[in-house]
Amino acid sequence: MERRLHAAGLRTRRQPFGYPRTDFVRDTVEQIRPQRREVTHFPGHGLAASPDGGHIGELVVPRDPFGDAADSWEGIDARAKVALLQLRPNTLRGARQERRTGCHTGGGPLGHQRIAEDQTAMARRALVHARAAGVSAVLFYLDQFDFLIGLFFEAPGDTGLPPAAVVHSSAATALRQDMDAGGATVRVDLELQERQVDTFNVLTVPPDITAPRHLFGAHLDSVPAGPGIDDNASGSALLLDLALSPIARAGRPAQFCWWGGEEDGMRGSRHFVATEPLEPVRGYFNTDMVAAPNYVISVYGDGPQRHYTDHLAAIGRPWLEGPVDGMSDQVPFLDAGIPVAGIDTVNSAPARLKDDHEAAVFGGVAGQPFDPQYHAPGDTLTDISSTALGICTTASHAALRATTR
Ligand SMILES: [Zn+2]
Incomplete structure (x- = not known):
């Protein structure tokens, strides 16, 4: 293309730039007991990765639905389990809503609305408590909402927190019903990697x-x-x-x-x-x-x-x-x-x-x-x-x- 332009007597220049891109290395959330089903989800960015092959664990919930209080896990054995946590509704007025980015319909990690900053802070607090309780992975949901919202944490600061994903409210309800009826087991296999992309624009001069x-x-x-x-x-x-x-x-x-x-x-x-x-x-x-x-x-x-x-x-x-x-x-x-x-x-x-x-x-x-x-x-x-x-x-x-x- 540049050769064609030059042959026609046009001058061009390359304008280099770079940016970090998040790639899904592994991205699975599925229920495996008492029934097998895929769980639609949106993985949280900037958190720890699952171990190789993913983590299989019993579903567990804290004393309150949110898990963001100091005593949320008191008296509950959550070790090596997968926590199901409700996200608190956004309490900041005029919550920042990120414009969808990417081509046309989104669909990748950038295609989802980010949660508000106060929700991120609450989710981070919940993850800290979950980690202290020994939880291996976390599934968040927003009550009554069947859409996926983006969890963006700050790597490398948050990479010590357990891997997490957001699931639909209806999926959380179904999981909870199975759990209450005799236990539910899920497999969570999440790994997101940030890679630096170096590329360029081609501009005629x-x-x-x-x-x-x-x-x-x-x-x-x-x-x-x-x-x-x-x-x-x-x-x-x-x-x-x-x-x-x-x-x-x-x-x-x-x-x-x-x-x-x-x-x-x-x-x-x-x-x-x-x-x-x-x-x-x-x-x-x-x-x-x-x-x-x-x-x-x-x-x-x-x-x-x-x-x-x-x-x-x-x-x-x-x-x-x-x-x-x-x-x-x-x-x-x-x-x-x-x-x-x-x-x-x-x-x-x-x-x-x-x-x-x-x-x-x-x-x-x-x-x-x-x-x-x-x-x-x-x-x-x-x-x-x-x-x-x-x-x-x-x-x-x-x-x-x-x-x-
Ligand atoms: Zn396009």
């Missing part, structure tokens, strides 16, 4: 870096699960096509940015926004997933998206409106107050099922995801729509023309 310009960007990374052709070789290729086009150099300058680390939380675009002078940046155009096999054409933005929609209207193509703060590289620019726009083929929700109306307007299959191979090994060259890629590409050229005129 405009002739005058201080001149006002629009940015066009796409993320170059993909998830480890698959080759990432729709997500996001498609957007990266579209961007290359734009950068190599004669219009890109005929009028006012544009800058083209291939981001690294998007799937880990828009790391590359965040790094750019945090470190580069933004005064000359008049707007940012994002392309992420522009070739979904069961596509719709979707446009989002807080103003500049008219450059896409003017073109689509002129050629009589339908489009949907997408959320401007969907999870991709426009978000750091949006947060920095820069006008943003983007085009995609999944309405910022690749796993969403196409509805009847969308199938009537765009074709494809109702009741199926826009991209059934999203973040999967099947996201290959044989499973993309070149029609959708063509529509997004011509609309992007129209936006480039409009902004460099």
